[in-house]
Amino acid sequence: MSSTARLPSLRLSALDAHLLLGHERPGLAGIPRFLLEFLYFGVKQARACLFVGLFFAAVFLVPRTGLWGIPRYDALLIIALAIQAWMVWAKLETLDELKAITIFHLVGFALEVFKTSSGIKSWSYPDFAYTKVFGVPLFSGFMYAAVGSYIIQAWRLLELRVVHHPPYWMAWLTALLIYANFFTHHFIGDYRWYIAACALGLYARATVIYRPLDRDRRMPLLLAFVLIGFFIWLAENISTFFGIWAYPNQLGAWSTVHLGKWSSWSLLVVMTFTIVANLKHIKERVHVPA
Template sequence: MTILRPDRTGPVLSSLDRHLTAVPYAPALTGAARFAVEFLYFGVKEARACLFAGLFFLAIFIVPRGGALGIPRYDLLLIIALAIQCWMLWAKLETLDELKAICLFHAVGFALELFKTSGSIQSWSYPDFAYTKLYGVPLFSGFMYAAVGSYIIQAWRLFDLRIRHHPPYWMATGVALAIYINFFTHHYIGDYRWYIAALVVGLYARASVVYRPYDREREMPLTLAFVLIGFFIWLAENISTFFGVWQYPNQIGAWSTVHLGKWSSWCLLVIMTFTIVAHLKHIRHHIDVPK
């Protein structure tokens, strides 16, 4: 018999993962009882999928603006983010392949941060001092994008996601590239996000995501999932700017709500992130990668 040590968080959570992904079929569960159980498991799986994002943003809210122990806030957030990643890898809450994917999201996001905060653009800024700043951007900022990737990767496994009527991969890749490129080029040749969004709606019109909150599969339109995830990221962004982690030009002097248009930007970023994860899952499924 295996005994779970209560003083070691890692093995306990690993056992939770095994339980969440191997729930036995329960045909006798019906009506209100089934709704309650599925709702509970859905919430637990969502919380588990958000583990990295939740811990990282908790650190953002807790770490004082002036830092702690003589370490500036941005530097401390980088240390915490790295510590969370190392812990998740040690606790087998994240595989090495998943960590590699998250590093890719970090790099993609950090490149966007460098551009958006540059002197000629100045879409937002990081006003506090840090030793780990590169061209005015703290290195921890890439983890905010990695957190989105981590959530999608973890949710894919925990909910046993399947995509029905996924568009051809070359089309999905083209749209994802257009989304990313538009984040840069709209400062020079106009913002085409709504044209891209219309293309996304048409491309994913028939696509649906099949997920398993408990023992039965449920289904929702894939575009609805993109919109919901984007909305919760927009809420997290409002909280982060309220705590002064970064600032938009209209928030200097007095905080104000992040423009609702940013919701659309986050939705598009979620689509781009999802496409990368889908590609990785597709490659992993069709190509034998030696251990």
């Protein structure tokens, strides 16, 4: 690969190294500190969204008619795979992180297959694609993987720690109930709010500690779940506007995605965060010397 092609990777690697330096700035206080911390927080968030940004840029830029004779959904799959391969090659993502993202892809794709199946039809993918399986384009799993990628990258760049994390088995159980309810509410009722109430109690004391610059800051973990869910809901509105998929009420003319989807996405964030936290917990236990 040419040196010109390597430049973006080298620059991003250098940016990562700089963001993780965390040099103490004892003389920085007041408004200047707030502004610099806010700037670094924004840069770290943007860097954590690298896969999200590149993937959704492709979603919005690839025309509905496709690219170079390749149908749109197939082109998006090729682009998503290329981005992932580049990130691993450039050491912007580890193989362990890639494995975790693959889990999110599979979990998300299974949900997509169910939600678009005959008799359910919560939404649909109207365009043709060679890479459709059970009527669902394979690229769709990357929309869920993008959420996982963001959480994994933000965890590393912001040096996240969770104080008062609930027992891991209880977190796992809650995550499983959230995922199961996405399927079962079509048959036995929607228990989303009961599960949300359980998650509220479970994570009520949990606090996420993060480092935007050189000092630790704190945020209620529940607030982080809700905020991330809101931004995903916004992205979903943009995606449906561009016709990537459509809900039944959007087939005639586009309308905003129902606000209730915000709660669904927030719960999905809880599930995604739980998978990441538990994988990290398992890895730490495996590497603890006997």
